[in-house]
Amino acid sequence: MNILINEIIPLLKRVDNTRYLAVNYHNIAMIFMEWEQYEKAEKYHQLAISLLEKHPLLNIEDQYQEYISYAKNCLYQNKTALAKKVLNKATMLLPKTRNPRNYMDYYEVEGMYYTITKEYTKALQSLTKGKSLASKEKENYPERNFSLRIYEVFMAKKAYEKALTVMQGLVKNKPTYKFSKDYLTYYRGLSETYNRIGNNKMAYAWLKKYTKLKDSINAQEIEHKISALEVKFKTTEKEKKIIALNAEKEKANLSAKNSRLVSWLFGIACLFLLVVAALGWLFYSSSKKLTVQKDLNHRQQIEDMDRKQQIKIVQAMLDAKEEEQNRVARDLHDGLGGTLAGIKINLSHYATKNKNNDSPELHQIIDQMDGSINELRRIAHNMMPEMLLNFGLEESLSDLCESLASEKLNIDFKYLGTKHALLPQQQISIYRIVQEAMYNAVKHAAAKNILLQCSQTGHIFYITVEDDGKGFDPACLAEGMGIRNMKNRVAYLNGVIEILSAKNNIGTSINIELEVKS
Known part of the structure; x- marks a missing residue:
């Protein structure tokens, strides 16, 4: 919420x-709805x-989703008249959308409205x-x-009998993934329904x-x-120990300084005037050095804060870009992909119906449709691979290597020493870093062999990408959007990147170390 606002x-x-x-106004409203703060939403x-009604041609999908969400928010506040008005606007846009999920959302809100109005x-x-x-749709x-x-x-x-049948079906047909809190609702519903029917024994069993x-x-x-709380307590105790050690160190330094000062005063008491002049000079010099040191420390702190803030801003933009890529990929795959597949099927039915199976032009059009569907799926896969969401980092990187390999390019992929699953955001960042490095090797190096090795030791994740293609001078490298995003992701994970290559030499090696948490 802080980043959005x-x-x-x-x-x-x-x-x-x-x-x-x-x-993003819509995103903020959805967060408030999750918190059940419907007036703020x-x-x-x-x-x-x-904004969307002032510019109705911006995106019909966005406008439809906003109407549906706003109508649901009105129903949560029991504002049925306003909800009906907003739902009517959504009804006009529904035929223009191509995503079956939109119809599900519409029927859900419409059902809520009719339920509230009895x-x-x-x-x-x-x-x-x-x-x-x-x-x-298998949702x-x-x-x-x-x-x-x-x-x-x-x-x-x-x-109640019909209600009981529905609830028994919910409990019986277990999904592939299970949410415990959903089953709390089911068990409580079965207990209440049996109670209404008068079967106290079954009501008590489900209540248990x-x-x-x-x-x-x-x-x-x-x-x-x-x-x-235990982690917080241990962290606080460590901070207390560090503060105590620093205080003792400062006390020892101050004591040593005072002892030296007394020794000097005692040793040269006969040269009082000279000592006063010497101490004055020493004091001035120390003060000047201390002032310079404080200024340097202050500047360093400001630079560190600016760098951290820049990393946060860049990461926020990358997260927003990642989220938008996910949404676009889903829309391409589910919306445009489904439409192209439907066109292909209709063409095949048309050819069969009109006995045009031997028409080379029609077969060429169908082949072109196949190519378009495969290319669309490849684009959606590159924007957010399903392998990363469903099977994790190792399978996604292996799938990336297989997609880039060809008769002229051999890719050797090794994944070593990773015993714990990484956080989802870290997996996405690592995948994008490797993806950019591999694309650069394939696109610019003209390599015949590429080695990709990933390993993990403790909280350090290592990435090595080596190729036998054309080298280049890293000092003269013009950083494009891809290289810049790769370095920003490395910086966000408190990592370091090393590029080893030389102009007119064969081969390039990229070594990356990242800090990760399981």
């Missing part, structure tokens, strides 16, 4: 970027909508449509969310499961809090 928003206002200013929803039949129609679409979590809302409608209608799971979650949360 105090860093990103002022920059976007300065460069007058209307679209991203609206997007409403302020930023209105700011985003005012139009239960319409609510069930909307929620059932949303659940069917989620099932078709497990939205499908379960729709089922939960259908359960709430049945409970409101006092159709609910209580046991809740106690387990509470115990885990307490354990995490105790661990955090």
Whole structure:
């Protein structure tokens, strides 16, 4: 929130970027909604909508998502009239969007509206449509969310048997990933439903499961809090010891200085005037040196603070860029990719229906569509590989090497000594660093062999990229956006980078050391 309000928003206002200013107002509103501070969220929803409606051609997808989120925020505040007005605006934009997820969001908010206004039949129609679409798209979590809302409608209608069937299905059909707090809701719902039906035995059984799971979650949360307090306590104790040692050191230095001063005064008492002059000169010299040293220290502190602030700003921009790449990659893959695939299928059906299977022009168009779909997937994969999200850093780097290798280029990849999983943001930074280094080797060095080696010792992560291509003079290297981003990511991880190469020589070696946490 601090980065969005105090860093990103002022920059976007300065460069007058209307679209991203609206997007970030939307992001702030969503954070307030997560905190259940709906009145504060409403302020930023209105700011985003005012910008998007002044420039309606900026991005229909952004405008639709903002209407849906604002309508949901209004419903959380029980402002049904305003929610209906905003939902009608979203209805007009819905056919212009191409993402099936947009229809799921719409049916969810529409179902919430009809539930609050007690139009239960319409609510069930909307929620059932949303659940069917989620099932078709294999979106497990939205499908379960729709089922939960259908359960709430049945409970409101006092159709307890139907509500029980829905809740039993939620518990029975376990997802591939499990959220304990979701099961708290399911167990509590089953207990309440059995109680309403009059089956006290089953109500008590599910209540026991609910209580046991809740106690387990509470115990885990307490354990995490105790661990955090223990770390904080140990850190405080270390800081106290450091302060005490520094105080003792300063006291010892002061005592030694005083002892030397007394010895000097005692030894040359007969030369009082000369001593006074000498001490005056020494005092002046010491004061001057101390002043110079303090000034140097102050300048160094200012430079360190500026450097850290620059790294934070650059990282914030890189994070924003990474997030935008993820969103664009998803839109390309899910939106445009689906559209191209649909066009290809329609062409194939047209060829079969009209018996044009032997038409070389039609087959050429279908082959071109295949190439376009593969190229689109490659672009989306490069912007944010699914391997990194699903299987981790090692598999993603291996996939990158396989994608760059060819008959003319051999890539040897080694991944050694990494026993603990890294933080997601660190994995993304390491992947982007290696990606840039490999792309430079392939694009500029004309190499036949490339060695990529990654290893980890403690909290230090090592990267080595070597090739047998054309060398260059690192001192004359013109830093483009890629090299600059690579160095910024290394600096953010408190790392160092070394580039070994020479003009008119064969081979380049890049060695990188990064500080990481598991």
